[in-house]
Structures are given as C-alpha cells and as structure tokens.
Amino acid sequence: SPMSLDAWLQDVWYGTRTPPWWLRIWAPVYGAVVRFRHWLYARGWLRAYRVGAPVIVVGNLTVGGTGKTPFVIWLVGRLRGMGLAVAVVTRGYGRSRSRRVTNDILRVDASCRAEDVGDEALLISRRTGCPVYVCRDRVAAARAALADGAAVVIADDGLQHLRLARDAEIVLIDAMRGFGNGSLLPAGPLREDVARVARAGATVLTGAGAAPPELTRVAARMSLDGGLLLPVNGVDGARVLGDFAGQRVHAVAGIGNPERFFAGLRAAGLELIAHPFPDHHRYTAAELQFGDALPVIMTEKDAVKCQSCAPEHCWYLPVTASFALADERALLGRILMDARLLDILACPLCKGPLRRAEDASGPVLICRADRLAFPVRDDIPVMLEEAARQLPPTDPLLER
Numbered sequence: 001s002p003m004s005l006d007a008w009l010q011d012v013w014y015g016t017r018t019p020p021w022w023l024r025i026w027a028p029v030y031g032a033v034v035r036f037r038h039w040l041y042a043r044g045w046l047r048a049y050r051v052g053a054p055v056i057v058v059g060n061l062t063v064g065g066t067g068k069t070p071f072v073i074w075l076v077g078r079l080r081g082m083g084l085a086v087a088v089v090t091r092g093y094g095r096s097r098s099r100r101v102t103n104d105i106l107r108v109d110a111s112c113r114a115e116d117v118g119d120e121a122l123l124i125s126r127r128t129g130c131p132v133y134v135c136r137d138r139v140a141a142a143r144a145a146l147a148d149g150a151a152v153v154i155a156d157d158g159l160q161h162l163r164l165a166r167d168a169e170i171v172l173i174d175a176m177r178g179f180g181n182g183s184l185l186p187a188g189p190l191r192e193d194v195a196r197v198a199r200a201g202a203t204v205l206t207g208a209g210a211a212p213p214e215l216t217r218v219a220a221r222m223s224l225d226g227g228l229l230l231p232v233n234g235v236d237g238a239r240v241l242g243d244f245a246g247q248r249v250h251a252v253a254g255i256g257n258p259e260r261f262f263a264g265l266r267a268a269g270l271e272l273i274a275h276p277f278p279d280h281h282r283y284t285a286a287e288l289q290f291g292d293a294l295p296v297i298m299t300e301k302d303a304v305k306c307q308s309c310a311p312e313h314c315w316y317l318p319v320t321a322s323f324a325l326a327d328e329r330a331l332l333g334r335i336l337m338d339a340r341l342l343d344i345l346a347c348p349l350c351k352g353p354l355r356r357a358e359d360a361s362g363p364v365l366i367c368r369a370d371r372l373a374f375p376v377r378d379d380i381p382v383m384l385e386e387a388a389r390q391l392p393p394t395d396p397l398l399e400r
C-alpha cells in the first residue's frame with residue numbers, strides 16, 4: 001500500500017531517510033520567520049499580554065507527542081494540592097476544522113464532545129475536573145479563566161504562542177525520539193531552534209532513553225505509569241494489563257508518537273498487531289473493526305473519541321506521569337519560583353491569606369484564621385491539613 005504522507009514525514013524526521021532538497025530549502029526560511037517573530041516581541045513591536053495572574057506555559061520544541069497531556073494533568077494536581085485555583089487554556093487540537101476558526105471561548109466539561117473541544121482538552125477536563133478553556137486566542141481564554149476565579153493559568157502547548165506573556169516555561173522532550181534529525185520544519189520536526197531550550201525555565205525528559213546530546217541540562221525525568229485497563233464502552237470490566245501478557249491484541253494509537261504506546265504494551269508482554277493513526281485522528285467504526293474477536297487496546301486520548309464507535313472487548317490504558325522525588329522537588333521548586341506562586345498561595349481550608357514565617361523546623365506558611373502552620377519542605381509547601389501543625393492561640397507565629 002502507498003505510504004501515507006504522515007508516515008513518510010515521520011520517517012524523514014525521525015528515521016534514516018534524508019530530507020529531499022525541496023523540504024530542506026524551506027527550513028532556513030521557517031527559522032528566519034521564527035527568529036523574526038521573537039525579535040518583534042523582544043522589541044515590543046508585537047505586544048505580549050499579561051493577564052494579571054501567573055501563567056505557566058507547557059510546550060515542546062518538536063511537532064508531535066511528548067507526553068504533554070499527562071504532564072499537564074500531573075501539574076494541575078500538584079498545584080491544586082497547594083490550594084491554588086488552577087485553570088488550563090489550550091488551542092484545542094483535534095477539533096473539527098469548522099470549530100477551529102472561531103474565536104469563541106469554549107468551557108470544557110465532561111459532557112463535551114472531542115470534535116468540539118479537542119481530544120486533549122476533553123481528557124484533561126475528565127481526568128482533573130479542572131476548568132479547561134479552549135480558544136485560538138489564548139490571551140482571551142486566560143482572561144476568561146481569571147474572570148471565573150482562577151489564580152494560576154497553565155497554557156497547554158503555548159510555547160510558541162508569544163502573545164500570551166508567561167512567568168514560567170516548561171519544555172517537554174521525548175527521550176525516545178529526541179529532536180529527530182535536528183532540522184527545523186518542514187525538513188525536520190523542530191518548531192524552534194534547539195537553543196530555545198536554554199531560555200526555558202525547566203526541561204522535562206519523558207520516557208526511557210538518553211537525553212539528546214544538544215541538551216546540556218535536564219531538570220527532571222518523567223515516566224508514564226499505567227497498568228489498569230478500563231473498558232471504552234462500559235460492557236467489559238476493568239482488566240490488569242499483565243493479564244494480556246502472551247496474548248495477541250490489536251493496539252490502536254492516534255497520538256504524536258504511537259510507537260511509545262506500542263513499546264509500553266510490548267514491554268508488558270503483549271503480542272501486538274499495531275494500528276498507528278495520525279495525532280488527533282477521528283475514528284470511524286469501520287477503522288476499529290479488525291474482523292476477528294481479539295481484544296483492542298487504545299490510549300486514553302483515543303478512548304475519549306471512541307465511546308460511541310468502539311468495538312466489543314475494547315479497553316484503554318490510562319497513564320499517569322511520575323517523577324523521582326528529587327526530580328519532582330527540583331521541578332516544582334523551579335515553577336514556584338519562576339511563577340512566584342508562593343505569593344498567591346491560599347489556605348486550603350479557609351482560602352484566606354498565608355504569611356511566610358520560620359519555626360524550629362524551618363520555613364512555614366501560617367494561616368492566622370485557622371491557627372495552622374503548613375510546612376515548606378525543600379522549597380515546596382505542603383498544603384495539607386494533616387501535614388499542618390495546629391498552633392496554640394498565644395503562639396508568637398500568629399503575631400503580625
């Protein structure tokens with residue numbers, strides 16, 4: 001069968017195929033446009049808008065998946081654990097073409113459809129319950145989030161959306177694929193020069209593999225954990241991934257890097273018939289009928305689009321981002337500092353203000369109303385009632 005354009009490009013970018021001359025000539029042009037845009041913003045000829053609350057940008061330098069959605073879900077959880085009201089703004093990739101051209105702001109909830117709001121936005125909303133705003137204009141989306149009460153905004157995939165001024169930037173890099181052939185679009189997968197990484201606050205290397213040689217420092221290494229399969233259409237029960245070890249299954253993935261998903265299933269001992277699809281692919285029922293009774297296993301991002309067209313015996317594998325403790329502390333510490341989040345932390349009980357102080361154990365955050373001292377361990381506040389120390393009414397820490 002003829003190779004699809006998408007598969008051919010993937011092979012040029014990440015495989016051994018040399019980019020043809022008619023792709024290579026456009027890379028310097030693309031690079032000049034990117035540098036010119038940065039220059040216009042740096043000079044103030046194009047305006048970047050501050051929205052009045054800390055903005056944390058999560059993005060990648062390459063086209064395609066780097067585990068960004070699981071990372072955003074993780075970050076939402078961590079920031080909420082500190083008592084912060086978090087909202088996510090996103091472009092809404094994977095929406096149908098007609099929905100992408102408007103500047104309407106869509107508020108995502110669990111009842112939304114992927115073709116209206118995008119598969120990643122729907123997944124983040126369903127997994128976190130956090131307010132998610134979809135709009136081509138991320139400044140407008142962030143302002144809507146603040147009007148609804150958000151104290152911190154996470155801009156998903158906003159690294160190149162310079163119009164939205166940011167306080168912290170996190171760049172995710174897929175360790176398995178690195179920067180591909182190292183060329184800019186369209187000859188390679190890079191959306192910006194690799195040197196851009198040095199200007200970002202933090203880098204996160206996702207998945208197994210060595211860091212690309214261009215990368216001089218890595219803030220944290222993220223892995224994706226998942227072992228429980230959940231039914232897509234609710235007919236079958238949940239299954240443990242290991243139950244399928246040694247069995248033949250159909251594996252379906254319409255994500256930036258399907259091979260990452262397939263490699264994980266193979267590592268669990270499954271025998272795969274792999275069905276890679278382009279990122280954000282919208283499935284028809286026919287594409288998921290393989291003419292046999294073998295189980296079908298797909299990613300969670302695919303599953304949010306397949307609830308009505310999934311075949312029988314179809315499961316998805318939710319994955320969760322995880323970090324080694326030291327990496328997590330380094331990363332969160334950097335984000336807290338860059339986005340000055342310590343200044344806007346609120347008491348998780350009364351939502352009232354907190355005051356920084358020192359006690360015998362080190363730095364603490366004091367809520368005077370509740371007479372609680374929340375510990376700050378390795379620069380990361382632990383905003384849990386059970387971790388806090390109750391202060392007697394006469395405690396000197398309660399004095400102004």
Ligand code: ZN
Nearest residue numbers: 347350367370
């Ligand atoms: Zn309080």
